[in-house]
Amino acid sequence: VRLDTRPRDELERLYRDQWDRMWRAVFAFAGDSEIASDAVAEAFAQALRRGEAIRSLDRWLWRTVFRIAAGELKERGRRGPLPVEEAYEMNDLARDLVAALGKLSEKQRAAVVLHHSAGYPAKEVAAIIGSTTPSVHVLLSRGRKRLRELLEDDHA
Amino acid sequence: MPDLDDHFRALTSVRPPEEPPDFRDRPPQQIAPPPRHPQRVVAILVALLVAAGGIFAVTRAFDRGTRFSSPEATPTSPSGPPPGGVFRAMYDAVQASSPSGWTFSFQYGQVDGDWIIDGYVDDGSGPGRLHIDVSTQPGGVDFHDCYDKEPTGANCSTFYLVDNGGPAEGNSATVPDGTKTLEVGLVDPGRSGIVAEADVTRDQPLYTLDQLAELVRAVNRAVQDCLATSC
Numbered sequence: 001v002r003l004d005t006r007p008r009d010e011l012e013r014l015y016r017d018q019w020d021r022m023w024r025a026v027f028a029f030a031g032d033s034e035i036a037s038d039a040v041a042e043a044f045a046q047a048l049r050r051g052e053a054i055r056s057l058d059r060w061l062w063r064t065v066f067r068i069a070a071g072e073l074k075e076r077g078r079r080g081p082l083p084v085e086e087a088y089e090m091n092d093l094a095r096d097l098v099a100a101l102g103k104l105s106e107k108q109r110a111a112v113v114l115h116h117s118a119g120y121p122a123k124e125v126a127a128i129i130g131s132t133t134p135s136v137h138v139l140l141s142r143g144r145k146r147l148r149e150l151l152e153d154d155h156a
Numbered sequence: 157m158p159d160l161d162d163h164f165r166a167l168t169s170v171r172p173p174e175e176p177p178d179f180r181d182r183p184p185q186q187i188a189p190p191p192r193h194p195q196r197v198v199a200i201l202v203a204l205l206v207a208a209g210g211i212f213a214v215t216r217a218f219d220r221g222t223r224f225s226s227p228e229a230t231p232t233s234p235s236g237p238p239p240g241g242v243f244r245a246m247y248d249a250v251q252a253s254s255p256s257g258w259t260f261s262f263q264y265g266q267v268d269g270d271w272i273i274d275g276y277v278d279d280g281s282g283p284g285r286l287h288i289d290v291s292t293q294p295g296g297v298d299f300h301d302c303y304d305k306e307p308t309g310a311n312c313s314t315f316y317l318v319d320n321g322g323p324a325e326g327n328s329a330t331v332p333d334g335t336k337t338l339e340v341g342l343v344d345p346g347r348s349g350i351v352a353e354a355d356v357t358r359d360q361p362l363y364t365l366d367q368l369a370e371l372v373r374a375v376n377r378a379v380q381d382c383l384a385t386s387c
Contacts, residue, residue, distance in 0.1 A: 008180065011179075012180070015176065015179060016176075019172060019176045020172050023172035023173075023176075024167065024168070024170055024172060027170065027172070028167055033172075033173070036172070037172075037173060037176070037177055038177070040176070040179075041176065041177040041178070041179040041182060042179070042182065044179035045179040045180070045182035048179065048180065088170070089170075089171070090166075090167075090169070090170045091166050091169060093158055093162055093163050093165075093166035094163070094166040094167045094169065094170050096163065097163035097164065097166065097167055098167075100163075116160075116164045117164065117167055117168075132263060132265050132274075133263065133274055135265055135272075137272075137274065137287060137289075138270060138272065138289065144160060147160060147163075148160055151158075151160070151163060152157070
């Protein structure tokens with residue numbers, strides 16, 4: 001059943017406004033440009049089909065886009081974004097970061113990306129990933145620590 | 157050597173495709189969720205049984221005050237009274253270390269075996285955030301260094317407190333909007349310990365440096381007593 005009651009214009013505007021930010025965050029999470037593009041588009045397509053059944057659209061979109069990306073990674077039988085897509089153009093700092101992110105747990109990675117790439121405070125990250133603010137603080141703290149270790153190893 | 161912020165800044169230079177795919181006429185479920193196999197249904201049923209057993213075990217653990225360890229737990233009582241055991245000991249120590257009349261609104265949760273209290277303390281002039289993380293596992297404490305502060309751009313200073321209550325290390329940070337964070341930790345050589353952070357929800361943290369250090373020591377004593385006596 002198509003519940004097409006949410007104005008398309010609103011979603012289209014959001015899509016245009018959020019595309020860069022959301023794509024980049026999912027790319028960092030998944031390490032794959034194709035997954036990032038498909039996941040963002042699919043999340044908006046699902047939002048369009050659900051219509052006004054979604055109460056907090058922004059939060060729902062972020063939760064859905066990460067769920068789709070994680071599902072696609074599992075579908076491909078991969079634990080994370082390794083190897084980092086060599087073909088996609090980015091500098092070494094970004095490439096090293098995406099590779100290191102791939103070695104974090106899925107939840108750590110989502111928390112770190114939502115906070116540091118998408119710019120959400122810990123409380124909002126908790127709402128998006130279905131956790132608590134204290135848990136997110138720990139996920140962020142340990143995720144950052146692990147990233148530093150991994151990135152220092154890369155530079156050693 | 158580039159720091160973590162440099163890496164995240166570099167990420168902003170990664171350009172997405174200029175033409176986003178059209179989502180409007182995308183067929184449903186073009187990206188399928190992970191396939192559901194019959195074994196998965198069985199696994200879910202088994203998981204439900206295990207979860208029911210786990211809830212029973214956790215309840216018993218709390219009743220007896222013994223420590224339980226789960227990878228991640230949701231708050232047992234958001235903004236309510238502490239659930240008991242170590243959380244109760246932590247709460248009582250925080251309350252006893254704070255001036256009378258202050259009110260507390262905390263969430264309680266366990267993450268990777270750590271006991272965490274996070275919430276707000278109100279001295280009558282507005283709430284300020286307080287976060288306490290107790291880890292008895294080696295390597296469990298990641299004492300925030302100043303470069304960890306959010307938002308970035310904070311002015312930081314690190315200090316050490318040594319008195320009869322044992323050594324504590326800490327740092328303070330003033331972020332660009334002028335608000336200030338204090339953090340004090342009792343950290344063992346193996347990186348277990350306690351960290352308390354009075355955060356940036358007000359112009360000044362609720363606790364002075366000495367008060368926060370005393371609070372951390374009180375929480376440490378209470379937790380150690382609790383664990384030793386199976387509170």
